[in-house]
Amino acid sequence: MGNGVWTVEIIPAEIRPPARSVAGASGNRIRIGARRVDNGGDEADLVVGFNEQVLLGRLRSNELKPGCTILLEGLWRRHPDPKIAEAYRETVVRLAAAGYRVIEIPMERECRAVAAEARRGKNMFVLGMLCNLYSLELALARDQIAFIFGKKDAAVVAQNVRLLEAGHAWAEAHLDFKYRIPAVRATAPQVVVNGNTALALGILASGMEICAMYPITPATSASHYLSDVFAKVGGVVHQAEDEIAACAFAIGASYAGKCAVTITSGPGYSLKQEAIGLAVMGEIPLVVVNVQRGGPSTGQPTKVEQGDLLTAVFGSHGDAPKVVMAPCTIEDCFYSVITARKIAETFNMVVVVLSDASLATSQQPFPRPQFSEAWLAPPVDQSAVPEGMKPYDWDLASGLARRFVPGQPRGMHTLTGLAHDREGRVAYDPDLNEEGIHYRSLKLAALQRTLKPPPVFGDPEGDLLVVGWGSTKGAIEEAVGALRAEGHRVSSMHLRFLQPLPGGIKEIMQRFGRVMTVEGNWSDRAEDALVDESNRRYAALALLLRARYLVDVDCWSEVRGQPIKPGAVRRALAARLAGRAGERRK
Amino acid sequence: MTLSATECLLQLAEERHALEEYQSGVPRWCTGCGDHAILAAVQRLCRDEGLRPEKTVFVSGIGCSSRFPHYMRTYGFHGIHGRALPIAEGVRMARPDLTVFVNTGDGDCCSIGAAHWIHAVRYNMDITVFLHDNQIYGLTKMQASPTSPRGLKSNTTPRGAYLEALQPLTVTLGVQNVSFVAQAADWIPESLYEIVKAAYRHRGFSFVRIVQRCPEWLPKQWDPWLHDPKRILLLAHAQGLRPGPELARAYPNQIEHDPSNLDRAREIASDADLIPVGILYCNPDVPCYEDLQLGTRLRTVDYVRAGLEAELDKFTVWPQ
Structure with a gap:
C-alpha cells in the first residue's frame, strides 16, 4: 500500500434507480498514484461501464479525459429489444467519433463460463481485468476476497477467485496495453477507511460513551458502523424518535457528566438549533457532527456541498457562541472528534464538526493512529463541590467556570435555559443578563488564544492567497502546486477552525496582493447584470473573513454536488491571476 | 459504564434528610395553583424514600409546571419546550445511578412534545413523569x-375550542x-402522595397524570367534580392502592380495578364523566x-x- 489512493463513490439518489439510465449510475472513481493522492482528481484515464447509458452521465459532467479508454459490456449490441440495441450502437459510434477508445468486452458471457449467476460476479471479473491492466499482484486480490467473503462458505470465495482469475486472463489475452504505477513500499501501517468510518472511530477514541442520532443521509453510515462496534468499548448508539430528541438526549447525557455526540446532516442540523442554544446557555459540553449535503431543504441528499458554515457559526437564536471545526482529510475526521470532545469539556461549549458528503464517502489511507490515554474523557467527577462555589463561577478573564455534575454533593442547582446569574438562578435583571452573555462569549476568545496560526502552503508571500476549509484542501493544494510549478506566486491556507478563527490570519493575508476563497457553497456571479458590490452574496468563508479582517476577500465557488476538482480550481485561480473575474468553469 | 464500581461504596452510608432539605426558594405559582400540592407531595416522597438530593434530578420543559x-433542592434541568423527556432519557442512559423525575404540562407533553411522549412510553426507561394537566396554557x-375540552373559550379560541380534547391516559x-x-x-393530597410514591417505586416509565386546577385562567373548570365527590372514581386493588377509610368516606364511588388489566384500564380512562384516581395500569x-x-x-x-x-486492525494495511 505504497500507492497514493483516493476513491469517490458515485451514488444515485434513489434506492432503485431505473436500470440503464443516465441518472442511475452507481460506481466508484479511483484515483491512484505513485505519490500521495489528496483528492479525486479531474478526469478518468480508464473507465469500465456495464452499460452505455451510465457513461453518458459521466460524459456530461466532464468526468472522462478526452481520448480515454472505455471498457464496455458488449452484450447490449445484440439485445432482443431493438430500441436498446439501437441506443447502444448509436452511443458507441458517438463515443468513438468523439475520440474515445471504446473496447467492447463480452463480460457477462465470459463470466457465465465460470459462474452460474454471471451478472452478480461481473465486478470480480472486472477487478481481475484491472489487476492485469495495472500490473497489480493477483495474490493480494485473492487474499482480499478471502477476507471479505470469509464469513460466507468457501464456495463463495472460490467462485469469486475464479471470476477474478478469468478477468485477469481475459485481459492478458485480449488487451494490448498496461499501466504501471510504481509504488513506494509503505513503511508504517496505514488505515483505509472513508470519512464517516473515520468519524466513528474518532468517537470510539474520544472516550465519548453516547451517540444519539436519527437516520439521515449522508451522515448515517457513521452511525451504522458505530452501532455495530460502539458496544465493544461500552458505548451506546441511541436512535432517537427525531433529530430534536437526538440532540436533547445527547444534551441530557452530557449534563449528567458524559459528553455525548449527535450526528446529522443539513435538515437535521436545522432541527437541532433550539436544543443547541440550550446547550450554549446551560454551558453543557456537546459535540455535534454535521455531514453536510446539498441544501436548502431536502436539496441533494447524496451530493457534496459546504453550505452550512454560516448556519454553524450563527445558528440558534440570540447570541449563541459555539466552536466550529472542519476536518479537511479523512485522517482529520478521526482526530477532529477527539479534539472536539476535549474542547467541549474544557470550555463547556458546543463544538460543531462540519464534515461533508465528499469526506463521508471518500477513502484515503492514513497512518494508523497510536492510541493515547489522553484522548479519553476523565471519569465523571463525583467529589463534593467546595463550600461556597457557585455553578456559574465565571472567571473574569476567560469566562470559564467549573461545571457541577449530578451526583456531586453540595452542587445541587437547577440548570436553566433562561438567563441566569452565577448561582444559576433565573435572572431578569439587565446587568445579570449581560453578564451571562459576556462570559459565554469570552470563552471563544479564551479558546482562540490557544490556537496556532494556520500553516501556509507555498511561499509566505505572493500575488494571490487562496483560503479554503473542509474537504477541498486536496484539490486546492493540487491546483496551487501546479500553478506554482508554472511560476505563479500563489499560495493557499486551509482553516480547520472556523469559529473562533485562529490568530495570525490577517497578517498572513496582508502578505499577498490578493486573497480569495475557494468553496463549495453559493456565491453570486459578479458578471450577472443585477449583481454588484452593493448586493453580491459572497461565499460563506469569504463573508466571514471580510467581516472580521476588513480585507477585500474575493471568492470562487461552485455548487455542482460533486467534489470540487483541482482542474476547476486551477482554471479559476489562473483567471484571477490573469485579472479576469469570470471563468467559472470551462 | 465508568461509574458503577465506586457507587457501591458511596451507598454504604444511609442519609436521612428533613423536608426542608428538599425545599428551595418560594414557589412563584399563583395562590390555589395545583402545582403547590404536587410539590408538597413530591418533597414528602423524597424525604420518606430517603432520596439523596445530589443523586436526584428533576427535568422539565417549559410552562408553569416546568x-x-x-423549587427542589436537588439537581434540576429546566430545559426547552417539549423536550423534557428526551433530556431525561439522556440523563438516565448516561447515569443509571441517578433518580430521574420529569415535570411536564399539558402543552409541553401533549402538544409540542407529543412525539417524545409516545416514544418515551415505548422506551420504558426508569423515569417518573408527572403530567401537570390543567387543560390550559398558563404561562403564555x-x-x-x-x-382543553371542546367549547372552551380561550385567547386563541374566543368562540370556543373546536376540537374534542385529547385524553392523555388513553393515549x-x-x-x-x-x-x-x-x-x-391535586385536591386529594393523600391519594396524590400514595400515587406519586407508587409511581416512583415502579421500575420503568411511570406516567402520572395529575388533574390540576388553574385558579388564574380556569377557576371553575373542575367545579363539577369538586362539588360532586361521586364523580371521583377511586380505583382500589390489592396489587394497586387501597384507599384509607377517610378517603373512602369522602369519595364513596370506589371500584376494584386490577392494574394488570389493560383493557379495563382503557375503558376506565375513556369515561369522560368520572375522574378515575389511582393506578390504572402497572406491568x-x-x-x-x-x-x-x-x-x-x-x-x-x-x-x-x-x-x-x-477496530483499527480491521482497516489496517500492514507494510509488506
Whole structure:
C-alpha cells in the first residue's frame, strides 16, 4: 500500500434507480498514484461501464479525459429489444467519433463460463481485468476476497477467485496495453477507511460513551458502523424518535457528566438549533457532527456541498457562541472528534464538526493512529463541590467556570435555559443578563488564544492567497502546486477552525496582493447584470473573513454536488491571476 | 459504564434528610395553583424514600409546571419546550445511578412534545413523569391546550375550542410497552402522595397524570367534580392502592380495578364523566431500554483501547 489512493463513490439518489439510465449510475472513481493522492482528481484515464447509458452521465459532467479508454459490456449490441440495441450502437459510434477508445468486452458471457449467476460476479471479473491492466499482484486480490467473503462458505470465495482469475486472463489475452504505477513500499501501517468510518472511530477514541442520532443521509453510515462496534468499548448508539430528541438526549447525557455526540446532516442540523442554544446557555459540553449535503431543504441528499458554515457559526437564536471545526482529510475526521470532545469539556461549549458528503464517502489511507490515554474523557467527577462555589463561577478573564455534575454533593442547582446569574438562578435583571452573555462569549476568545496560526502552503508571500476549509484542501493544494510549478506566486491556507478563527490570519493575508476563497457553497456571479458590490452574496468563508479582517476577500465557488476538482480550481485561480473575474468553469 | 464500581461504596452510608432539605426558594405559582400540592407531595416522597438530593434530578420543559425543579433542592434541568423527556432519557442512559423525575404540562407533553411522549412510553426507561394537566396554557396566558375540552373559550379560541380534547391516559395506555399509568387530582393530597410514591417505586416509565386546577385562567373548570365527590372514581386493588377509610368516606364511588388489566384500564380512562384516581395500569415486567442498551462491564482505559485497536486492525494495511 505504497500507492497514493483516493476513491469517490458515485451514488444515485434513489434506492432503485431505473436500470440503464443516465441518472442511475452507481460506481466508484479511483484515483491512484505513485505519490500521495489528496483528492479525486479531474478526469478518468480508464473507465469500465456495464452499460452505455451510465457513461453518458459521466460524459456530461466532464468526468472522462478526452481520448480515454472505455471498457464496455458488449452484450447490449445484440439485445432482443431493438430500441436498446439501437441506443447502444448509436452511443458507441458517438463515443468513438468523439475520440474515445471504446473496447467492447463480452463480460457477462465470459463470466457465465465460470459462474452460474454471471451478472452478480461481473465486478470480480472486472477487478481481475484491472489487476492485469495495472500490473497489480493477483495474490493480494485473492487474499482480499478471502477476507471479505470469509464469513460466507468457501464456495463463495472460490467462485469469486475464479471470476477474478478469468478477468485477469481475459485481459492478458485480449488487451494490448498496461499501466504501471510504481509504488513506494509503505513503511508504517496505514488505515483505509472513508470519512464517516473515520468519524466513528474518532468517537470510539474520544472516550465519548453516547451517540444519539436519527437516520439521515449522508451522515448515517457513521452511525451504522458505530452501532455495530460502539458496544465493544461500552458505548451506546441511541436512535432517537427525531433529530430534536437526538440532540436533547445527547444534551441530557452530557449534563449528567458524559459528553455525548449527535450526528446529522443539513435538515437535521436545522432541527437541532433550539436544543443547541440550550446547550450554549446551560454551558453543557456537546459535540455535534454535521455531514453536510446539498441544501436548502431536502436539496441533494447524496451530493457534496459546504453550505452550512454560516448556519454553524450563527445558528440558534440570540447570541449563541459555539466552536466550529472542519476536518479537511479523512485522517482529520478521526482526530477532529477527539479534539472536539476535549474542547467541549474544557470550555463547556458546543463544538460543531462540519464534515461533508465528499469526506463521508471518500477513502484515503492514513497512518494508523497510536492510541493515547489522553484522548479519553476523565471519569465523571463525583467529589463534593467546595463550600461556597457557585455553578456559574465565571472567571473574569476567560469566562470559564467549573461545571457541577449530578451526583456531586453540595452542587445541587437547577440548570436553566433562561438567563441566569452565577448561582444559576433565573435572572431578569439587565446587568445579570449581560453578564451571562459576556462570559459565554469570552470563552471563544479564551479558546482562540490557544490556537496556532494556520500553516501556509507555498511561499509566505505572493500575488494571490487562496483560503479554503473542509474537504477541498486536496484539490486546492493540487491546483496551487501546479500553478506554482508554472511560476505563479500563489499560495493557499486551509482553516480547520472556523469559529473562533485562529490568530495570525490577517497578517498572513496582508502578505499577498490578493486573497480569495475557494468553496463549495453559493456565491453570486459578479458578471450577472443585477449583481454588484452593493448586493453580491459572497461565499460563506469569504463573508466571514471580510467581516472580521476588513480585507477585500474575493471568492470562487461552485455548487455542482460533486467534489470540487483541482482542474476547476486551477482554471479559476489562473483567471484571477490573469485579472479576469469570470471563468467559472470551462 | 465508568461509574458503577465506586457507587457501591458511596451507598454504604444511609442519609436521612428533613423536608426542608428538599425545599428551595418560594414557589412563584399563583395562590390555589395545583402545582403547590404536587410539590408538597413530591418533597414528602423524597424525604420518606430517603432520596439523596445530589443523586436526584428533576427535568422539565417549559410552562408553569416546568418551574418545578427550581423549587427542589436537588439537581434540576429546566430545559426547552417539549423536550423534557428526551433530556431525561439522556440523563438516565448516561447515569443509571441517578433518580430521574420529569415535570411536564399539558402543552409541553401533549402538544409540542407529543412525539417524545409516545416514544418515551415505548422506551420504558426508569423515569417518573408527572403530567401537570390543567387543560390550559398558563404561562403564555390562557390559550387552548390539546387537553382543553371542546367549547372552551380561550385567547386563541374566543368562540370556543373546536376540537374534542385529547385524553392523555388513553393515549398513554395505547402505546406499546406501557408499564405504569396512574391518575391523581391535586385536591386529594393523600391519594396524590400514595400515587406519586407508587409511581416512583415502579421500575420503568411511570406516567402520572395529575388533574390540576388553574385558579388564574380556569377557576371553575373542575367545579363539577369538586362539588360532586361521586364523580371521583377511586380505583382500589390489592396489587394497586387501597384507599384509607377517610378517603373512602369522602369519595364513596370506589371500584376494584386490577392494574394488570389493560383493557379495563382503557375503558376506565375513556369515561369522560368520572375522574378515575389511582393506578390504572402497572406491568413490572416490561424491559427498560437502558437495561437493554447498557453493558455491565466497567469502562476502563484498557477496555476502550482494546476495542479501538481491534477496530483499527480491521482497516489496517500492514507494510509488506
